[in-house]
Amino acid sequence: MKHIEVMVIGGGPAGLCAALAASSLGAKVLLVERDEIPGGQLVKQTHKFFGSEKQYAGDRGIHIGQMLLENVIAEQDIELWTDSTVLAIYEDGVVTVEHEGKHTKVKPDRLIIATGAAEKFLSFPGNDLPGVYGAGAVQTLMNVDGVKPAKRVLMVGAGNIGLIVSYQLKQAGVEIAAVIEGLPKIGGYLVHASKIQRAGIPVLTRHTILEAYGNGQVEGAIIASIDETWQPIPGTEQKIPCDAICLAVGLSPLTELAWQAGCAMAFVRELSGHVPVVDDLLESSRPGIYCAGDVSGIEEASAAMVEGRLAGLSAAFSLGYEANEAKALQQSAMEELAELRAGPMGQHIRDGINKVKLKRKIGNHAFENQTEKSGIVKDYSSDATNTCRAEIKTSLINDGIPTKEELDAIYPSDKRLTEGPIAIVECFQEIPCNPCVKACKRGAISMLRDINDVPVVDEELCNGCGLCISLCPGLAIFVVDKSYSGDMALIKLPFEYVPVPKSGHFVAGLDRAGRELGRFEVVRVTSGGDKNKTFTVSLAVPHDLVMEVRGIRIGEQAI
C-alpha cells in the first residue's frame, strides 16, 4: 500500500490547483487523473477566460491548462498518475485506484475530491439518436481531436456553455441553425450572446426542442415556443434541418466518491444537484476529506481553480505545514471567491452556499464548530454591496443585442467623437471580469468597486490606441474614429475566424444582429500575437454606419 500526505482525485482546474497549492506549502502530493492528459475541461476551452489576473483572466483556457500542468510536472513533490481511475474510498481511508492496469491501494493523510461534473441530459423523443451530443463532447471532437462534429447544429441552451460552444463551432466552420433556450432570458454572459448574434446566429429564448428526427441518425429537430408554464404553444412549431443537436442544459456534479466516502450531502438546486456539504475551508463532514470545484457546486472554471487552491492549502495546513503563511493564503483565496461570486451572475451560487450552511447548522453540531476556524471574509453578499447591482431588464437579456438607450448611455460625447479615435466598451452586464482595466496603459478604463462592475471609459484619457480590443475576453470593445476622413469613419473590431482578411479586401460589414450593412474596405489588420490570436480589423465605413457595424463576414466575392 502506498502512503501519501495529500491525494487529489481529478486533474481538472480544481485538482491541478489543489496539488500545486498543497505542494507549495511543503506537502507530498499524489494527483490522480482518469484521462490520459490532465486539464479536465481546460483542454478544450479555446476562449479567453473571465475573472481577474489572479485567475489568469484574458488567457485562453487551453493555455491555462497547459501552464498548470507544466507547473505540476515541474514540481518534485507532486506525483502524477494519469490514465488512472479511482475506484473506491473505504471506511478506513484507503483509496483504491486502477493504475497501470493494476488494482492499487493508497492511504492518504488528506484527500481532496475534485472530480468535476458531467453534462445533463434532456428528455424528448429521438434524444438517443446518434448526433445528439453533449456540448462538451462537441468541444472535445473539434478542439481536441480536430474533427468537425457536424455540418449544421442546433444548440439547446443559452447558458455560457451553449453560447461559447456555438461560437467555437462557428470558428471551426460549422453552421449553427439557432441557439434555443427555455428560460425567458439568456443565462450566460451577454457578451458571449452579442458575439454570436453579430456572427448571424440567432438566440431564441422561450423555445424548446419537441423532438429529434432522422433515420438512424439526427436529420433535424422540431422546436417550438413555450408559454410561462413551459408548455409548447400550438402552431409555433418549426422544423430545423440539422445533422447534430447539442445539449447545453447544465451540468451535474460527479459526486459518487463523496457519497461513497460518507460525506454529508445536500440537494441544492442552485448548485445543480446533490453536493457534499463543505465548510469555508472546503472540508467535508468527514474530517480530512476536502471537496473543490464543480463536485461541490457548478461554477465557472475560474472559481474551480481558486477552490482547488483553497482546498490544497487547507489540506496541507491541517497537516501542520507553514501555519502562518497558509492562513494568509487561505484568506486571500476566500476573498477571491467572494469577489467572483459578488455580482448578479453569482447570486444563485451565493444562495446555494447559504442554503448548505443552514443545513449544516441544523444537522450537525460538531461540523458547525468547524466553521469557527475560518477568518472573517469581506462580505460581498451583504445588501449594502448589492444595492447598485442590477440584472439587465431590457431586451438585451433576451437576445444579446443592446438597445439604443443602453448604447446612447455609453457613447462618448459628439465633441469627443469628432476629435479622434476612442474606445467603445459594449459591456453592459455586471460579470466578474477586468482584463480591460489592466489592458489600458493610460488608465482610461476603470471600474467603480470591484471586478463585477461594468467598465467605464474616460474620454479624455482614452486615445483610441485599441490595445484593449484584443485583450477583452468578451470581444466587446471597439474603437471608433470619426476623424478618419471627410466621407469615411474607421471602426476597429476584434476578429477570431479564418480566413483572416487582408488590407485592401472588401468585406461585408455586419450589424449587432448579423445583418449585412454593405461592403467596406479593410484598411488595416493587426495580430494580437502568437498567443493572443485575436486580430484587430480596421474597416472604413460611412460616418452614419460607424456606430452600427460591429462584425464582418468574408464572402466569396469579397476577396
Next chain:
Amino acid sequence: MRIDEHPVLSFERGEKINFFYNGQEIEAYPTETIAAALHAAGVRKLGESPELHRPRGLFCAIGNCSSCFMIVDGEPNMRVCVMKVRSGMRVEEQRGKGVVGI
C-alpha cells in the same frame, strides 16, 4: 471531416495510420480517439441498444456516459470516446449486451 485551418488551434496529427471498422479499413491519426476517427470518416452509429436495438452514438466524450461502447480487438464495452486509435485495431459495432468472455 477534419479541421484544417483554425483561428486558435493548430493540430499536429502525426503519421496516418489504418484501423478496421466492421472489417472495413479506415484512415486515422494516432492523436485521435476511436470515436473521433470514426466521426471523421462519417461514422456516427457506434452500436445498438441491447433491447430495442436503437442506434447508439457518442454523447459525453469524457468516458462517463457509456453511450459509445464498442468491441475493440474482441473486447466489448470499450469507451471509444476516450480510447486512442492504434494501427491495425479492429473496432466493431456492439449490439446487445457486451458479454465478457471468462
